[in-house]
Amino acid sequence: QDSVTLTIATVNNGDMIRMQSLSDEFTAQHPGIKLEWVTLEENVLRQRVTTDVATSGASHDAQYDVVTVGTYEVPIWAGQGWLVPLNDLPAEYDVDDLLPAIRNGLTIDGELFAAPFYGESSMVMYRKDLMEKAGLEMPDAPSWDLIKQAAAAMTDKDNEVYGICLRGKAGWGENVAFLSAMANSYGARWFDENWTPQFDSEPWRNTLTDYLDLVTNYGPPGAASNGFNENLALFQQGKCGMWIDATVAASFVTNPDESTVADQVGFALAPDNGLGKRGNWLWAWTLGIPAGSQHVDAAKQFVAWATSKEYTALIAENEGWANVPPGTRKSLYDNPEYQKVPFAKMTLESIMAADPINPTVDPVPYTGVQFVAIPEFQGIGTLVGQQFSAALAGQVSAEQALQNAQQLTTREMTRAGYFK
Amino acid sequence: MARAITPRRKAIMTVIAWTIGLLIFFPIFWTVLTSFKTEAEAVATPPRFLFFDWTLENYAAVQERSNYFRHFWNSVVISFGSTLIGLIIAIPAAWAMAFVPGKRTKDVLMWMLSTKMLPPVGVLVPLYLLFRNTGLLDTRSGLIIILTLINLPIIIWMLYTYFREIPGEILEAARMDGATLKSEILYVLTPMAVPGIASTLLLNVILSWNEAFWTLNLTAANAAPLTAFIASYSSPEGLFYAKLSAASTMAIAPILILGWFSQKQLVRGLTFGAVK
Amino acid sequence: MGRITLEGVAKRFGETEVIPPLNLDIEDGEFVVFVGPSGCGKSTLLRLIAGLEDVSDGRILIDGVDATPLSPAKRGLAMVFQSYALYPHMSVRKNIAFPMRMAGLDEAEQKRRIDNAAKALNLTDYLDRRPGQLSGGQRQRVAIGRAIVREPSAFLFDEPLSNLDAALRVGMRLEISELHNRLKTTMIYVTHDQVEAMTMADKIVVLHAGRIEQVGSPLELYRNPRNVFVAGFIGSPKMNLFTGDAAREYGAETIGVRPEHISVSPDSGKWKGRIGVSEHLGSDTFFYVEDTGLAEAVTVRADGEVALRHGDTIWMTPAEDKIHRFDANGDRMAP
Amino acid sequence: MGRITLEGVAKRFGETEVIPPLNLDIEDGEFVVFVGPSGCGKSTLLRLIAGLEDVSDGRILIDGVDATPLSPAKRGLAMVFQSYALYPHMSVRKNIAFPMRMAGLDEAEQKRRIDNAAKALNLTDYLDRRPGQLSGGQRQRVAIGRAIVREPSAFLFDEPLSNLDAALRVGMRLEISELHNRLKTTMIYVTHDQVEAMTMADKIVVLHAGRIEQVGSPLELYRNPRNVFVAGFIGSPKMNLFTGDAAREYGAETIGVRPEHISVSPDSGKWKGRIGVSEHLGSDTFFYVEDTGLAEAVTVRADGEVALRHGDTIWMTPAEDKIHRFDANGDRMAP
Amino acid sequence: MATKASKTAARLMISPAVILLLMWMIVPLAMTVYFSLLRYNLLMPGMESWAGLENYRYFFSDPAFTSALVNTLLLVGGVLLVSVTGGVLMALLLDQPFWGQGFVRLLVLAPFFVMPTVSALVWKNMFMNPVNGIFAWLFKTLGMQPVDFLTEAPLMSIIGIVSWQWLPFASLILLTAMQSLDSEQLEAAEMDGAPTLKRFWFIILPHLSRAITVVILIETIFLLSVFAEILVTTNGGPGTATTNLTFLVYVQSLLQFDVGLGSAGGVVAIILANIVAIFLMRMIGKNLDA
Ligand SMILES: Nc1ncnc2c1ncn2[C@@H]1O[C@H](COP(=O)(O)OP(=O)(O)OP(=O)(O)O)[C@@H](O)[C@H]1O
Numbered sequence A: 001q002d003s004v005t006l007t008i009a010t011v012n013n014g015d016m017i018r019m020q021s022l023s024d025e026f027t028a029q030h031p032g033i034k035l036e037w038v039t040l041e042e043n044v045l046r047q048r049v050t051t052d053v054a055t056s057g058a059s060h061d062a063q064y065d066v067v068t069v070g071t072y073e074v075p076i077w078a079g080q081g082w083l084v085p086l087n088d089l090p091a092e093y094d095v096d097d098l099l100p101a102i103r104n105g106l107t108i109d110g111e112l113f114a115a116p117f118y119g120e121s122s123m124v125m126y127r128k129d130l131m132e133k134a135g136l137e138m139p140d141a142p143s144w145d146l147i148k149q150a151a152a153a154m155t156d157k158d159n160e161v162y163g164i165c166l167r168g169k170a171g172w173g174e175n176v177a178f179l180s181a182m183a184n185s186y187g188a189r190w191f192d193e194n195w196t197p198q199f200d201s202e203p204w205r206n207t208l209t210d211y212l213d214l215v216t217n218y219g220p221p222g223a224a225s226n227g228f229n230e231n232l233a234l235f236q237q238g239k240c241g242m243w244i245d246a247t248v249a250a251s252f253v254t255n256p257d258e259s260t261v262a263d264q265v266g267f268a269l270a271p272d273n274g275l276g277k278r279g280n281w282l283w284a285w286t287l288g289i290p291a292g293s294q295h296v297d298a299a300k301q302f303v304a305w306a307t308s309k310e311y312t313a314l315i316a317e318n319e320g321w322a323n324v325p326p327g328t329r330k331s332l333y334d335n336p337e338y339q340k341v342p343f344a345k346m347t348l349e350s351i352m353a354a355d356p357i358n359p360t361v362d363p364v365p366y367t368g369v370q371f372v373a374i375p376e377f378q379g380i381g382t383l384v385g386q387q388f389s390a391a392l393a394g395q396v397s398a399e400q401a402l403q404n405a406q407q408l409t410t411r412e413m414t415r416a417g418y419f420k
Numbered sequence B: 001m002a003r004a005i006t007p008r009r010k011a012i013m014t015v016i017a018w019t020i021g022l023l024i025f026f027p028i029f030w031t032v033l034t035s036f037k038t039e040a041e042a043v044a045t046p047p048r049f050l051f052f053d054w055t056l057e058n059y060a061a062v063q064e065r066s067n068y069f070r071h072f073w074n075s076v077v078i079s080f081g082s083t084l085i086g087l088i089i090a091i092p093a094a095w096a097m098a099f100v101p102g103k104r105t106k107d108v109l110m111w112m113l114s115t116k117m118l119p120p121v122g123v124l125v126p127l128y129l130l131f132r133n134t135g136l137l138d139t140r141s142g143l144i145i146i147l148t149l150i151n152l153p154i155i156i157w158m159l160y161t162y163f164r165e166i167p168g169e170i171l172e173a174a175r176m177d178g179a180t181l182k183s184e185i186l187y188v189l190t191p192m193a194v195p196g197i198a199s200t201l202l203l204n205v206i207l208s209w210n211e212a213f214w215t216l217n218l219t220a221a222n223a224a225p226l227t228a229f230i231a232s233y234s235s236p237e238g239l240f241y242a243k244l245s246a247a248s249t250m251a252i253a254p255i256l257i258l259g260w261f262s263q264k265q266l267v268r269g270l271t272f273g274a275v276k
Numbered sequence C, D: 001m002g003r004i005t006l007e008g009v010a011k012r013f014g015e016t017e018v019i020p021p022l023n024l025d026i027e028d029g030e031f032v033v034f035v036g037p038s039g040c041g042k043s044t045l046l047r048l049i050a051g052l053e054d055v056s057d058g059r060i061l062i063d064g065v066d067a068t069p070l071s072p073a074k075r076g077l078a079m080v081f082q083s084y085a086l087y088p089h090m091s092v093r094k095n096i097a098f099p100m101r102m103a104g105l106d107e108a109e110q111k112r113r114i115d116n117a118a119k120a121l122n123l124t125d126y127l128d129r130r131p132g133q134l135s136g137g138q139r140q141r142v143a144i145g146r147a148i149v150r151e152p153s154a155f156l157f158d159e160p161l162s163n164l165d166a167a168l169r170v171g172m173r174l175e176i177s178e179l180h181n182r183l184k185t186t187m188i189y190v191t192h193d194q195v196e197a198m199t200m201a202d203k204i205v206v207l208h209a210g211r212i213e214q215v216g217s218p219l220e221l222y223r224n225p226r227n228v229f230v231a232g233f234i235g236s237p238k239m240n241l242f243t244g245d246a247a248r249e250y251g252a253e254t255i256g257v258r259p260e261h262i263s264v265s266p267d268s269g270k271w272k273g274r275i276g277v278s279e280h281l282g283s284d285t286f287f288y289v290e291d292t293g294l295a296e297a298v299t300v301r302a303d304g305e306v307a308l309r310h311g312d313t314i315w316m317t318p319a320e321d322k323i324h325r326f327d328a329n330g331d332r333m334a335p
Numbered sequence E: 001m002a003t004k005a006s007k008t009a010a011r012l013m014i015s016p017a018v019i020l021l022l023m024w025m026i027v028p029l030a031m032t033v034y035f036s037l038l039r040y041n042l043l044m045p046g047m048e049s050w051a052g053l054e055n056y057r058y059f060f061s062d063p064a065f066t067s068a069l070v071n072t073l074l075l076v077g078g079v080l081l082v083s084v085t086g087g088v089l090m091a092l093l094l095d096q097p098f099w100g101q102g103f104v105r106l107l108v109l110a111p112f113f114v115m116p117t118v119s120a121l122v123w124k125n126m127f128m129n130p131v132n133g134i135f136a137w138l139f140k141t142l143g144m145q146p147v148d149f150l151t152e153a154p155l156m157s158i159i160g161i162v163s164w165q166w167l168p169f170a171s172l173i174l175l176t177a178m179q180s181l182d183s184e185q186l187e188a189a190e191m192d193g194a195p196t197l198k199r200f201w202f203i204i205l206p207h208l209s210r211a212i213t214v215v216i217l218i219e220t221i222f223l224l225s226v227f228a229e230i231l232v233t234t235n236g237g238p239g240t241a242t243t244n245l246t247f248l249v250y251v252q253s254l255l256q257f258d259v260g261l262g263s264a265g266g267v268v269a270i271i272l273a274n275i276v277a278i279f280l281m282r283m284i285g286k287n288l289d290a
């Protein structure tokens, strides 16, 4: 049998890199398959993979056999027929074990188009010691008011302790993700049922004002260029009192090798305003197979392996339970070993609390919590994100930023033909 | 100006020059230094200068993640390949412009340079489709073709300015001596222009080595050079300064060392006729 | 063999005619010097003969064969350039061997000829040096060596000595003359220095604005310049040319007297003047005499040392039989 | 005023002593030429005077004032460089105006001096050209113009003519001599061309390896060279120097006879030889005579045209009273 | 040199280069122009249709367009200003005698070899970061508030980073040029009474003008398409403070995969680049012949 070489495009995060180093297990089991890794930073990855998938379509000349895609792309790509459906995964894969919130987002017309590698929501990570010092207590489900109060209490700029670290870097996957989720809890939405942008609404105004308030008063300097990584580094150095961000961060901030505050981290659900929606998102990195791949069968074997229970066990054995890719399988959270992991419970609860189908208080025509699952969103999100970061940098007022966002979005939606 | 330079003045100049030189170099020095620190030490305040536990763990981590040597080799093949092919095309062209100049020569040269102003993002999609259809995607030959075209104007210009310094009489002498056009270029012009050709080669190898747009967008795994290698570090998760530094060091070290060793040569040719 | 004949050869660069049609015959074995002021077309003419430029009109015959359509290499001529045009990356040996290598001569023959040339030109010790390591005169010799080994039917020299300093120039001039005496090959030599022309040539061709003013042996030109231009150009220091009354006295428009044909005296003579600059070389003395009543300053040469200085009054008498007369067109008048 | 005195001036570059301590007096209004072979330290000496190099030892007095610690600009000297050193981006006018602009002279005065200099140097038509658009001689004049307008107490020239061609060199030489006659300002002129030295100087300083070999007027040096070096250096063509039997006959280690002090005859004389190369200039004839039985070839000059050619046998007789005798150290022996 | 044979040969020898570059210019350009007239989004295949000039209208009406134009000019101009003045000063400095000249030259040359991505990453994370960066530490040590460069002066920061990369190039060309100045000219000026500063102004600077033009030309070619530095550090923000034309086209064609719009932007960028080119060529042509 000729050996086939799979070219796998992955994002450069810790879990994916771990998979790369453990992939010898897979090739040992499948001697006919060689793996070729292309690891790229998220933006570059998305751009490269999209160009490739979109230009090759269904013709058999895609450069990648397995691509790492997010929950944003999967429904769009599946709709274009760019991904191979994964209905025929082996029985031991146990599709039904996947968390429904995640699985729903990857299923279009009843067909699964990508296998989740890990899933995440967002939650509050906080410093127990600082909360204690401030004389406050963090409930499991805090409100935004409490967050504001705690942030104010914990801030000690002279000692470089900042009450709250939030994303400020422009980008639809960066500040826009956070703000969209936050806006949901404030009762805001991107579009109304007629796709009219809603940035001129009161809830958005409140969202942005509160956000700016928090970050400028209690956040670290340079917040306008902080993304996930920058904040992670800050938190690990003990410079953040609270950090509202992806649940996957939990394993990093509790890892004593990297974090100076590993034993002081507490977790809580993302805050709410009592409107029935919390400010948390839902995201999963998944593995999909481009329709243009020349090695669909081998690719399926790999995808099944990399997202299987077996792989989870392999990681647990090699790296410990805390490093298992989280958020994809019910069975993981049923595992008593895993329940010992401090953030396991809160991660699961956060994921369960997100509802991509009905993300907002008021009805909307789109799905997706912190994004809008339409192709135009990447571009719009980037433009809106730039406005929000400009507001944070003090270049424009909140009012002005929202007004610009409204205009830009209207413009793009008009061009895309949403209003005839 | 050959008047006595007082040792005092020389000492002062030495201090100033070294300070400025070290300041300019500092970012690179710091990167290299950081690559030997642990992640925690990399972000320590105040910064640690020399007193820390030197470690190679970041290099190990980087190597584990991606096959450095393959990227390295791709970079070598692509940058040298494109430059050499460029030279082969450019030498005759520069010969013609330098020794048989016409009214249009200058215009042609300027037009050639202006093709370098083509913004790559604007034409990525068309070229991507073109490459896909010709099977050049993710091949070293594909990249060599692109980089040859990108660098050709600079190569021609550099050679042209170099050739112009060579007295035409020598080529005429060769012609009188019975040399054909081919032997004239092969045995007389090219060897005489070796210093110029060498610096052209160097500069264009450096430019190709650092070219990040096309090399990133037209490769996947097989032909990916070091620019793609570094692209996977532009924002990994968690503390990453040390690993980033290690990867950066590995990406720039080869060309830095090559550049340093040949700097005399490089600098000498880096004048584009600006110096007569 | 090396007989070169130009028939109606002309050269235009675009609109400007640099060389109007001209005819010229160069005999086998002759040493011909093209001389003329800068820009008069000497180099162009030489390059036309070499084939480095295309003629605009006319034919060039080499040994009776029409060479006009031939490439430079095919004409069997060798050229020595003003800048020497040595190949800087090759050793002296390789430089000299280059034309033979191009012609595909076998190694043994190449070696033989290189050794001969090196011996003749005193280059044996330098064969393995690069041109950059040689002095100006040595480089000049290498250039000549490279020409010799081809055993050409004629040598072309374009101001080969103008880059050398005065002392070396005299030496190299002698060497080239000796070479010609030995080889007896046709040589065409371009210079704008009339001393070089006088000392080296069998035949001088005086060019002026692309036209041939006179062709003849050095002494012919010295004694019987055909017109004012040649009279002024040949001889050093320049012939004194007078117009006006002084000339009319001899029934001519212009008369000329060479500085060496004027005798001086502190107290009597034909013309009187005041010494402007005097140059005392020991062997000779030159006076540049002003306020003579003639329109022009007069240059006079006296043998040995003459004790007259700047500002002194001087009397001058031309040798009557050495006076040249020219008509209104500047052409020589019969004596 | 421009009296320049060097007292024990020496120059070392690192370890090597280029100029051993020397004394020299230059009178006001004198035209002094430094002459010597290449590398003998002429330029260095001039630059020491100009202040462009620091002396290693000794003092330089200008008009009796110690100028050693002064900057070049303060010494009141003007220099004309070998490469002209014109400012290529300025027009001729601006070039000439530059020193006055630096000195802050008012516009009207600047204009006046520029016009005067331009008239004197025949540059009026070129004032608005760039140096790149001028011929070599014109550039030279601009450089002189730039020096003149400063009205310096002395002019320093460093081989100002060596980049010009032979004909132009003669012309410029005269112009500079005339300038000196007119301005009567001290001029120090460096050259390695002994003809220039002889024709221009009031006083020649012959340098050899940094040492002064002889100081004197041109004719003094011509007639009584103090040693073999000066004897061989001054005079053109070079003095014939003989050692061996020919010298011993006169009780000397070396004797010297100038080419113009040897008479020739086709049938009788003191020495016999065969003509190698003969140069017929019309005004003079030079013979390079070989196979003389003397160790060296002999150069002979005959006036006018002498009908002897390559290969002819010739007899030569030196003028006994013009024979120079030198001892084993090369120093002149009393007559 | 000017025989018919050599002219024919010359035409033959130059043609491969000309043909290749013509193809390189025309083929993608023609495709780009063609695409720019289509409604064509990669994410919505099969919907390509003729759009006329709509893409252009849309591109020009983009509120970010003007600021991108201004930013492009500021970026190019700023880097040129810094690298040329810095280069002249560096050249003056390196031309002075001091101990270890060769080594300092190596130090100064080094940034030229660094990949743009790497340099942007290093500057952003290890220097300009307001919490962990070296600058922040310096400011704090000096008792000042750390400056958040990429937020407070984003364009200036990028100009700084890019200037750092191009300073060596300018320094070295200018140094070579400076060393080619005939020392007799400086001596003449000194004799003429010009003090150091005036010698610099009247002699050295005019001598460098040709080299400066060349530096400007070459750098402009590369600076017009600065991209990696922006992508890595600020992503074009905050707001559109660091979005240049290249980045704008990137956002439109590669983030939105709107090939039609991106191509229109590409065509506009090409036209603008050529305007700059023509302007530069004029200047160069004049200066190079002199
Ligand atoms: N390629 C050319 N194009 C146009 N004109 C030219 C060309 N080459 C020479 N000329 C012109 O032809 C004339 C003769 O030039 P040529 O070089 O033959 O002069 P020359 O007698 O050799 O002068 P010199 O003594 O200065 O070398 C000059 O006026 C020159 O400007």
Ligand SMILES: Nc1ncnc2c1ncn2[C@@H]1O[C@H](COP(=O)(O)OP(=O)(O)OP(=O)(O)O)[C@@H](O)[C@H]1O
Pocket: B002, D013, D018, D036, D037, D038, D039, D040, D041, D042, D043, D044, D045, D192
């Ligand atoms: N800056 C310097 N450092 C070391 N040696 C030098 C320097 N300048 C000159 N010399 C040496 O000093 C000696 C005299 O040089 P100088 O330039 O004065 O000679 P010159 O008589 O002017 O020669 P030329 O006729 O070739 O111009 C030479 O041997 C030269 O090598």
Ligand SMILES: [Mg+2]
Pocket: C042, C043, C044
């Ligand atoms: Mg010529």
Ligand SMILES: [Mg+2]
Pocket: D042, D043, D044, D159
């Ligand atoms: Mg000198």
